[in-house]
Amino acid sequence: MKRKTTAQLFGSLLGLMFLVTLTARAQNTSAKPDDPELDRVQAMVRQAKEESEQFSKSGGKASEPNNPNLKWAATLWEYRNKHLGTPGTAIATTEALRLLMRADRISEMQAKADTVKLDEAAWKRAIYVLVEAAAKNKDYNYLIGKTRALSQTAIDPEIKVFAHMTLGDAYWKKGETEQARITFEAIIAQNPKTPSAEEAEGNLMEMELLSPGQPAPQFARTTIKGEPISLGGFKGKVVVLKFWGTY
Amino acid sequence: MFIGISLDEDQKKLEEMVASKGISWPQVRDADGSLVKLFNIKGTPTYYLLDRDGKIAEKRITIEKLGSAITDLLKK
Numbered sequence: 001m002k003r004k005t006t007a008q009l010f011g012s013l014l015g016l017m018f019l020v021t022l023t024a025r026a027q028n029t030s031a032k033p034d035d036p037e038l039d040r041v042q043a044m045v046r047q048a049k050e051e052s053e054q055f056s057k058s059g060g061k062a063s064e065p066n067n068p069n070l071k072w073a074a075t076l077w078e079y080r081n082k083h084l085g086t087p088g089t090a091i092a093t094t095e096a097l098r099l100l101m102r103a104d105r106i107s108e109m110q111a112k113a114d115t116v117k118l119d120e121a122a123w124k125r126a127i128y129v130l131v132e133a134a135a136k137n138k139d140y141n142y143l144i145g146k147t148r149a150l151s152q153t154a155i156d157p158e159i160k161v162f163a164h165m166t167l168g169d170a171y172w173k174k175g176e177t178e179q180a181r182i183t184f185e186a187i188i189a190q191n192p193k194t195p196s197a198e199e200a201e202g203n204l205m206e207m208e209l210l211s212p213g214q215p216a217p218q219f220a221r222t223t224i225k226g227e228p229i230s231l232g233g234f235k236g237k238v239v240v241l242k243f244w245g246t247y
Numbered sequence: 248m249f250i251g252i253s254l255d256e257d258q259k260k261l262e263e264m265v266a267s268k269g270i271s272w273p274q275v276r277d278a279d280g281s282l283v284k285l286f287n288i289k290g291t292p293t294y295y296l297l298d299r300d301g302k303i304a305e306k307r308i309t310i311e312k313l314g315s316a317i318t319d320l321l322k323k
Contacts, residue, residue, distance in 0.1 A: 199289075202284065202287040202289075203287065205287060206287040210286065210287060210303060210306060211303065212302075212303050212304060212305065212306065213302055213303065214302060214303055215300075215301055215302050215303075216295065216297050216301055216302065216303050217285045217286065219281075219282060219285060221275045221282070222275070223273045223274055223275055224253075224258065224261060224262055224265065224274045224275070224276055225273075225274075227273070229250070229273050229275060231297075231301065232301070234248050234297075234301070235299070235300070235301055237248045237299060238248065238296070238297065238298060238299060238304075238317060238320045238321055239248045239249075239250060239296075239297040239301075240248070240249050240250070240294060240295070240296055240297075240313070240317065241250050241252060241286070241294065241295040241296075241297070242249060242250070242251050242252065242292060242294055243252045243253075243254065243277075243282075243283065243286070243288045243291050243292060243293040243294075243295075244251060244252070244253060244254070244291045244292040244293075245253055245254040245255050245291050246253070246255050246257075246260050246261055246264040247255065
């Protein structure tokens with residue numbers, strides 16, 4: 001049996017999600033009208049994106065007070081406060097945080113994120129915003145604190161394990177490899193035989209064997225032209241391995 | 248030295264792409280996913296840069312930084 005790789009699986013998963021979204025939308029139109037509130041939020045997000053692009057095209061700096069991101073973050077947050085617990089709210093919440101982050105208002109973004117309850121659906125996407133903020137500022141402490149709390153308290157199991165994995169990654173990026181190791185081991189123990197466990201195992205292996213300075217794992221294969229190739233044959237040469245796909 | 252490791256399922260599609268783009272460096276199709284696993288690849292494209300001793304110099308380096316990193320290594 002052919003085993004799919006994680007990356008391929010990820011690709012198929014994206015495709016599947018797209019299909020599911022399409023199907024869901026199609027069902028929505030036939031069974032009941034679309035969610036007008038969701039459309040309203042998405043229209044606001046699109047408008048914010050357009051204005052933000054215009055602003056940076058005309059030379060505006062992210063941190064300037066007239067960055068339209070700030071106005072739209074406030075509008076989306078106001079929407080959130082008036083409509084709790086809807087699909088539109090989850091998007092409004094995430095996008096408001098994202099706009100603040102992109103306008104370099106990190107502490108304001110974090111203060112707002114702290115008012116989002118740990119059981120809210122918004123975290124499914126909002127975790128990505130915190131990841132981007134941490135990478136941008138090379139400061140993983142807030143991300144670590146929040147994902148640790150989410151991995152313990154979130155109700156949605158998908159959010160819970162994603163937060164747990166993100167916690168491990170954050171420790172790893174921060175250089176706290178022992179904490180990262182403990183976290184990945186906990187993921188494996190709590191989610192045996194799942195794709196999450198497999199991902200955590202891959203990360204543990206990478207931490208141990210694939211750090212800069214370590215010898216690259218050896219392999220011998222056949223090229224698509226039928227010629228044998230092995231990494232050992234390139235001693236004395238600088239080698240680039242490019243993992244890619246035509247898809 | 249460039250080595251392409253493709254995650255494609257369809258060998259023909261890969262061969263066509265390699266031919267149409269005139270890619271001259273060797274291509275391996277990782278049909279069973281073993282290389283993806285060996286290098287813990289999570290998405291594409293991902294680059295690993297190895298020095299003259301076969302040691303990992305950089306991993307998950309961006310294409311923007313790849314050129315200067317190669318130049319630095321070639322000087323050594």
